[in-house]
Amino acid sequence: MLRWSRAFLRWPYAFAFCLSLAVGATAIYYSQDLGVGLKDPEGFLGPAYIRLPLLGLLLFAAGLAPQAIHRYGFRRMLPGMRTIVRDEWNLRRVAYAATGMVSFYICYVSYRNLKSYLPLLGGDTIHDRALLELDHFLFFGNNPAEVLHSALGTTVAAQVLAVLYVLYLPVVPITVAAVLVLHRDFTVGAWYATAVSLNWVLGTISYYSLPSLGPAFYEPQRFADLPENGATQLQMSLLRGAFGFKEDPQGDKIFGIAGFASLHVSVVFTLALFLHYARLARVLRYTAWVYLGFTMLATLYLGWHYIADDIGGLVIGAVAVWVGALVTGNTKRQKRKRLAAEQAGAPDPAEPVGSRPATPEPSVSPAP
Structure with missing residues (x-):
């Protein structure tokens, strides 16, 4: 039993596995306690037992195709994908990638x-007034959104920032799948999957700690001059869902409005920090940092969040990346210890199971 316990603790997905069990059990408990059935927020592809394997295969292909193109060229992409799967994807690697996706999901x-249970468990108390006053204090008596509208205008800037903001929705699952598929050091994939999963948990805690709606929902008149765009359409969709949920919690609507902290900022910051510390391709790192800047700008400009929400998001992202590195064996200290053990020719007893690739790394591998 002790041997199995040690092996489990050395498994890079041990923390993510336990975290997903704990948060999943919590959601089930409150669902039963409130008499509100669990809802699948993106259920357009059918039930989860159909959609999850389908999404896994699609994301696997999405991550595998660029690797095949890079190695074999566009014309030989399909045979290149088959070669990569045959030579590099053993059962353990498939299990690790699947574990990362399932934990994330x-x-x-x-x-x-x-x-969605915020209105039922958190009551009607919101802290938007205090957060708005802090915004005015930090902007020397001005409203940040109005300042940005005056400086950037409300036409082209609104459309561009809306596209960049909504782009977050596909970016998150695609980046998780890409790291799990492309990086053959299993601990690195576990690091990112764990960090993103932690964002959801810490974000939920922040929503209940400081309930708020966000500027666009608290003072919609300040954003009336913005043209219709993807972000305003999403806001209206969330508003309809919120009204529908309050009218009938047992219905098919889900409540999705919460301001503090900004999960957009936290997840994008997680991505940028992860790419930086994992030392992946420089162009990806720079792109992520630039995207973070535009995301933070968009949260204020479009009225999704207050300044404190963005700061809270940065804190959550930093904590998620640090904890993710610690529990998967990716801190600098853990890596130095592992390297010293390898140079000494002895296995490191603290080395996470699966930290070494199943096959030698090719010269084109994105591994750090």
Whole structure:
């Protein structure tokens, strides 16, 4: 038993596995306690037992195709994908990637349901007035959104920032799948999957700690001059869902409005920090940092969040990346210890199971 316990603790997905079980059980408990059935927020592809394997295969292909193109060229992409799968994807690697996706998915669905229970568990108290006053204080008596509208205008800037903001929705699952598929050091994939999963859990805690709606929902008149765009359409969709949920919690609507902290900022910051510390391709790192800047700008400009929400998002992102590195064996100290053990020719007893690739790394591998 002790041997199995040690092996489990050395498994890079041990923390993510336990986290997903805990948050999943919490969501199920409150669902039963409130008499509100669990809802699948993106259920357009059918039930989860159909959609999850389908999404896994699609994301696997999405991550595998660029690797095949890079190695074999566009014309030989399909045979190149078959070669990569045959030579590099053993059962353990498939199991690790699947574990990362399932842990991420359970944490996300649980987060969306627990967030939806805010009106039932958190009461009607909101802190938007205090957050708005802090915004005015930090902007020397001015409203940040109005300042940005005056400086950037409300036409082209609104459309561009809306596209960049909504782009977050596909970016999150695609980046998780890409790291799990492309990086053959299993601990690195576990690091990112764990960090993103932690965002959902810490974000849920922040929603209940400081309930708020966000500027666009608290003072919609300040954003009336903005043209219709993807972000305003999403806001209206969330508003309809919120009204529908309050009218009938047992219905098919889900409550999705919460301001503090900004999960957009936290997840994008997680991505940027992860790419930086994992030392992946420089162009990806620079792109992520630039995207973070535009995301933070968009949260204020479009009225999604207050300044404190963005700061809270940065804190959550930093904590998620640090904890993710610690529990998967990716801190600098852990890596130095592992390297010293390898140079000494002895296995490191603290080395996470699966930290070494199944096959030698090719010269084109994105591994750090």
